[in-house]
Amino acid sequence: MTQHSMFKIETVAPKIRRVTFTNPPVNVVGADTVVQLLDVVDELSQDEAVQVVVFDSGTPGYFYNHADLAQVPELLALNNADGLPTWVELVTRLSNAPFISIASIRGRTRGGGDEITLAFDLRYASREEAVFCQPEVAIGIIPGGGGSDRLARLLGRDRALEAVLTSHDYDAERAEQYGWVTRAVPDAELDDFVGGVxxxxxxxxKASVLGAKAQINRSTLPPVADLRASWAGFAESVTWPGFQARIPQLGKLIAEIGVEEIERNLGDYLGIANQQA
Structure with missing residues (x-):
């Protein structure tokens, strides 16, 4: 077992690892999260014994949550040596990793967290506990981590537009219906189901598994150029007046109501914040 502060790697079986993400209280994704998760992907990719990796959460009520707005400058400053945004490098390497990644989703996964989740190969969601959302438009910015690129391929144009433009929370049943997740499973059965898969x-x-994954990746993954363009659009959008006007309203609601209540029902409160902006 290896510890990466926010991430714990456990050996489930000789060919299976589990990576548990814990960043209480609400599992926001910051620059530090991205750096650590990239290290985790590198470590697992270098282990030839690893064939399947299950990703789950150690924070009740949350899977990978939205980006930490307090760390946006740090996120935007992360780039590798050739100028590729580290976020784009992370999701690209995760999608192309030499193992099969499986998300076991309990709780809320939104924004940047959802964009990481969409980079996993398979996504199984608790029917009672999982919630999905791309909230960016409601706070005056646009998705930057590949959410629009991947959802358009998974959901189709109209449903991707609905999900992104409304910034609503989607429960697991609707996410399954739309194709946002591979399958929704009763919460009591989720662990056994994921373990069985x-x-x-x-x-x-392993060669046939990864060969089949590579074939499907060629037909389904967004080009890196598209991901870079989305990240550049997101970087520009954080300077827009709409974002600057809405963040104080959201901060006011958090101060009045509390971050945990806001995060539990973020889709509803984003609508309220926009009415006050």
């Missing part, structure tokens, strides 16, 4: 894939020949 992981064990079955791990029992197959």
């Amino acid at each position: 992981a064990a079955r894939i791990a029992s197959f020949d």
Whole structure:
């Protein structure tokens, strides 16, 4: 087992690892999260024994949550040596990793957290506990981590537009209906179901598993150029007057109501904040 502050790696079986993300109280994703998760992906990619990795959360009520707005400057400053945004590098390497990644989703996954989740190969959601949202438009910016690029491919143009433009929370049943997740499973069955899928894939020949993944990736993944363009658009959008006007209103609601209540029902409160902006 390896500890990366926010991430714990455990060996479930010789070919299976579990990565648990814990960043209480609400699992926001900051620059530090991105750096650590990229290190985790690198570590697992270098282990030839690893064939399947299950990603889950150690924070009740939250999977990978939205970006930490207090760390936006730090997120935008993260770039690798050739200028590729570190976020784009993370989601690209995750999608192309030499293992099958499976998300076991309990709780809320929104914005940047949802964009990480969309980069996993398979996404299984608790029917009772999982919630999905791309909230950016409601706060005056645009998605930057690949949410629009991936949702358009998964949901189709009209449903992707609905999800992104309304900034609503979507429960697991609707997410399953739309194709946002691979499958919604009763919460009591989620762990056994994910474990069974992981064990079955791990029992197959690794070369055939990764060869099939590469074939499907060629047909379905957004080009890196599109991801870079989305990140550049997001970077520009944080300077827009609409964002600057809405953030104080959201901060006021958090001060009045409390961050935990806001985060539990973010889609509803974003609508209230916009009425006051």
